[in-house]
Amino acid sequence: MNLFHEAWLWLTAEEQWTGTATLLSRTGEHLLYTLIALAISAVIAIPLGYLVGHTGRGKQLTVAVAGAGRALPSLGLLTVLTLIVGIGDALIAATVVFVVLAVPSVLAGAYSGVENVDHAVTDSARAMGMTPWQVLLRVEAPLGLPLLIGGLRSAALQVIATAVLAAYVGLGGLGIYVQRGIALRRYEEMLGGAIAIVILAIVVDVFFAILARIAVRAAGHQGKLSARAATEGTP
């Protein structure tokens, strides 16, 4: 437990908060990687997920892709892609890896959100004269929002966890403290970095939990039916 005291001292030491490479700037890098990957994944996966959910085609494929994605070890992908593009372009390699990891979760969220909408509701929308596009954008998308946010939440957490490994291909982020701490046997730095990573993950998780709650409220009763998944925790 003494180690944790030292880690606390390390975390609160002035040198961690002043100068060029502070804990805050490392956190900023970490969040930036996460945001870029999340944005690219959203652009790819949300339309695709809506398509699958709306038409009901390709469900099996979605499940298979999600399963295959889970089996791929992110550290392996990260190292091999970095070697292929060269360590100087490690950011590209890392972003590709993060996107590959994030897409299945976002896809699943978008798809199951749309699929979960009660058929009575979509049928009434059609009966009212809505075109398929209107049904998708005005009915299915808003009602599926809680589950989509749930998907974005798991994707974000997964990218944050994998971005910890980015330090091993020279990209910084919060993982750098763990990497350096292990290499130099500076346990307080290693532990302090790990604590910072956990705090960041929890803050992001809580952020998405709040977003999910807002989305549930906006989606009303229909949203509530599908929202338990999005608000009760990651998986």
Place this chain on the structure above:
Amino acid sequence: MNWFLANTGLVGDLMLQHARLSVIPIVLGLVLAIPPGVLAWRWGWARGPVLAAFGLLYTIPSLALFVLLPPILGISFLSELNVIIAMTIYAVALMTRFVTDALDAVDPAARSSATAMGYSGWSRFWAVELPLAGPVLLAGLRVVAVSTVSMVTVGVLVGIRSLGFLFMDGLQRGNAAQIVTGIVATVVVALFFDLTLVLLGRILLPWNRRTPRVARRLALRAGGAG
């Protein structure tokens, strides 16, 4: 391919080691998740807090957990126990959710019939509800198994030998073939566990004719901790 053929001994050893590190967390994940999962399912007030607590555990990035566990438990960073315990924590965190959802998915009509036949309380749980939850539990355990195998590789960063060794060694040597071999070998180990579970399911759960819809959704929803 050439690299793999020249190093089959090493790859085989690492695969065995990797499987050894993965098997205990997968088994313990199922066993240890049943009590909290049942708690959350039976008592409404426990549901939110229990599932949120285990969900939170799952948000901890694996490398951070490998670093935080040893000083908490008083074990060495290099101890295999470190990876085994960390993976068990993730497995239980994921599986608890699956246990609750699996029990939720049991047909209420089956439950009523069991009650009508004279089953009550725990005897109904063991004889009717748990077996009927089996197919969804199996789907959940398959997710747990595959993500465990994939995550064990990260242990190499704190010095625990697994197929992850091929990634870091390959990176240092600039040998992409070595890393690809490691990735393929990891997927093979994951597939091995997955197929074993499917086979066990066929034998132990003969009433599991097709994957239930709920199970498919569960399999989709679970993200990894990386």
